[in-house]
Amino acid sequence: MTRRLAVLVLALLPCLLLGPLAAVSAQAQPAAAKGPCQPVEFEGQPYTVCTVDLRRERVRLFWLGTDGLPYGSLSSLAERQGGRLGFAMNAGMYDKGQAPVGLYVEDGRELKGVSTANGPGNFHLKPNGVFYVKGDRAGVLDTPRYLRAKPAPDFATQSGPMLVIEGKIHPKISTDGPSQKIRNGVGVRDGGRVAVFAISERPVTFGAFARLFKDNLSCRNALFLDGSVSSLYAPGLGRSDLSRPLGPLVGAVAK
Secondary structure, eight states, rough: HHHHHHHHHHHHHHHHHHHHHHHHHHHHSOOOSSSEEEEEEETTTEEEEEEEEETTTTEEOBBBBBSSBBSSSSHHHHHHTTOOOEEEEEEOOOTTTTTTSSOEEEEEEEEEEEOOOOOOOOOSSSSSSEEEEETTEEEEHHHHHHHHHOOOSEEEESSOOEETTTTEEEETOOSSSSSOOOEEEEEEEEEGTTTEEESSSSSBHHHHHHHIIIISSOOOOEEEEEEEOEEEEGGGGGGEEEOOOOOOOOOEEEO
């Protein structure tokens, strides 16, 4: 072997040895998520958070299809939207007929009125609240404040309880109570220009879920949407959850 060839082999030897390892390392890197939904870890718990800038995308609610029947599932909604959905999730509590139990407004039409009734369950853990969209802004208000504000929204759904009220966790939510469930909710920030949706990947307490919105997602107001049935459609993550028949749904579509 000539001296020149020996030098060339020695120069290439590190590349030959490291090349396969570098390729394996590159393959081991997880692909970046596409779309509005990203994984988030908070207090050791995994969540998926979907952030929507209403100046760029439209957040809207869905309940009944053109046949007058509830969409019922995220997969059905996605199929009928023909690929327009950036993400979607269940959007508030509903009765056995899949009808909203509280206020529901779609395309400016109030299809169900505000409920101020007392009763059992999370919905009636006062104050409950309303998530609404008007133009390129969204809001979350506890129900009494919503009734006083009269925002005349394009879309609105009522659920409960509130998780965060003007920067403070709902007074009836304990730091970490005994109930742990898969939960989803919504908050707003940046003056209502940004809507923030979250779903837990494991059962969590109300307290942990409320702290996620307050301390990690910087939402001064946030609303619990539901538990146990909480589901997510996120094509950027290759995800379309199955669930029991659902009522109102919320999603983001291109303007």
